[in-house]
Amino acid sequence: MQTPDHDLTEHCIDSQTIASGGMLTVKRDQVRLPNGHTSQREYVTHPGAVLVVPILPNGNIVLEKQFRYPLHQVFIELPAGKIDAGEDTLVTGKRELEEETGYTASHWVSLGYQHPCIGYSNEVIHTYLAHGLIAGEHFRDDDESLIVFEESLANCLSMTQAGEITDGKTIIALFLTEKYLALNPNLLQSE
Amino acid sequence: MQTPDHDLTEHCIDSQTIASGGMLTVKRDQVRLPNGHTSQREYVTHPGAVLVVPILPNGNIVLEKQFRYPLHQVFIELPAGKIDAGEDTLVTGKRELEEETGYTASHWVSLGYQHPCIGYSNEVIHTYLAHGLIAGEHFRDDDESLIVFEESLANCLSMTQAGEITDGKTIIALFLTEKYLALNPNLLQSE
Numbered sequence: 218m219q220t221p222d223h224d225l226t227e228h229c230i231d232s233q234t235i236a237s238g239g240m241l242t243v244k245r246d247q248v249r250l251p252n253g254h255t256s257q258r259e260y261v262t263h264p265g266a267v268l269v270v271p272i273l274p275n276g277n278i279v280l281e282k283q284f285r286y287p288l289h290q291v292f293i294e295l296p297a298g299k300i301d302a303g304e305d306t307l308v309t310g311k312r313e314l315e316e317e318t319g320y321t322a323s324h325w326v327s328l329g330y331q332h333p334c335i336g337y338s339n340e341v342i343h344t345y346l347a348h349g350l351i352a353g354e355h356f357r358d359d360d361e362s363l364i365v366f367e368e369s370l371a372n373c374l375s376m377t378q379a380g381e382i383t384d385g386k387t388i389i390a391l392f393l394t395e396k397y398l399a400l401n402p403n404l405l406q407s408e
Numbered sequence: 409m410q411t412p413d414h415d416l417t418e419h420c421i422d423s424q425t426i427a428s429g430g431m432l433t434v435k436r437d438q439v440r441l442p443n444g445h446t447s448q449r450e451y452v453t454h455p456g457a458v459l460v461v462p463i464l465p466n467g468n469i470v471l472e473k474q475f476r477y478p479l480h481q482v483f484i485e486l487p488a489g490k491i492d493a494g495e496d497t498l499v500t501g502k503r504e505l506e507e508e509t510g511y512t513a514s515h516w517v518s519l520g521y522q523h524p525c526i527g528y529s530n531e532v533i534h535t536y537l538a539h540g541l542i543a544g545e546h547f548r549d550d551d552e553s554l555i556v557f558e559e560s561l562a563n564c565l566s567m568t569q570a571g572e573i574t575d576g577k578t579i580i581a582l583f584l585t586e587k588y589l590a591l592n593p594n595l596l597q598s599e
């Protein structure tokens with residue numbers, strides 16, 4: 218079944234922007250394939266994002282309900298937001314957590330990163346677990362109408378398997394949190 | 409922390425296509441927000457996709473290495489592909505598995521669905537576990553240069569946590585497979 222690795226790289230011949238100015242920038246590149254043929258690739262360029270798993274001292278996870286227009290549906294999600302130009306991902310995480318939920322956190326743990334949409338976007342999502350939470354005022358954007366609530370991790374995982382949580386980035390972060398807490402069962406003991 | 413649920417729905421006022429004709433179709437809609445203000449939403453329209461977790465009689469998972477142009481990087485992925493117009497998702501799964509890997513499968517189990525990119529795409533990915541695999545000829549697309557290989561589920565999960573598998577849809581499907589096999593430990597016993 219296994220075949221030897223060979224070069225799969227596709228090389229850019231030409232690149233043009235086919236949509237820009239609004240929220241999304243979309244590019245269409247002419248590429249040379251490994252077999253020598255040419256083809257087109259279209260993709261969204263994205264600045265990257267940071268996702269936060271905020272764990273309260275009682276072990277509950279802070280979540281959001283948010284209407285997502287592309288699917289005309291309310292989703293249960295973890296707090297997340299785009300990286301500003303030149304911004305460190307930890308700074309983005311702290312900013313987004315406070316803006317969207319009002320919480321600040323004393324402890325931050327990296328859970329790595331994920332690529333949500335490799336077929337047509339260059340987005341990367343950096344994931345952090347935040348604990349030592351302190352409630353405060355939120356600073357939500359004017360068009361960001363969201364509901365903040367809390368739920369136990371066990372319930373979150375059940376909702377994932379029941380199809381009530383289907384947002385990809387949130388599912389991954391919840392699974393990673395389950396594995397992290399299994400290795401660090403005393404994480405919240407001093408809070 | 410909990411607030412009562414209220415209507416978060418955003419209503420379409422006007423919709424225009426800002427990119428089309430190639431691989432991606434991108435729309436820009438004017439919307440009315442729940443607070444009465446107006447805003448814009450841009451998003452990719454996608455026909456949906458099907459992802460397959462092929463498990464061999466020896467318990468190994470069939471994976472692919474594929475160059476993904478938006479990130480200029482080779483990714484380790486599970487077989488997946490777009491739904492053709494009007495196609496049943498199970499038919500898509502069977503077609504993509506055979507096209508990309510040559511395998512056919514006697515047993516198919518739904519593992520639900522995921523939304524990979526709710527901020528700017530309406531894509532949904534239906535996920536199936538396939539077992540009772542029989543090797544055969546593949547029918548790969550001409551511009552789909554990929555390497556097919558197999559790996560144990562334990563190694564796949566380690567690679568996910570080590571950052572060697574970062575494709576979101578693949579991470580989710582591997583975690584769901586781990587949970588499904590924990591509940592169905594004799595799945596491959598008769599193969």
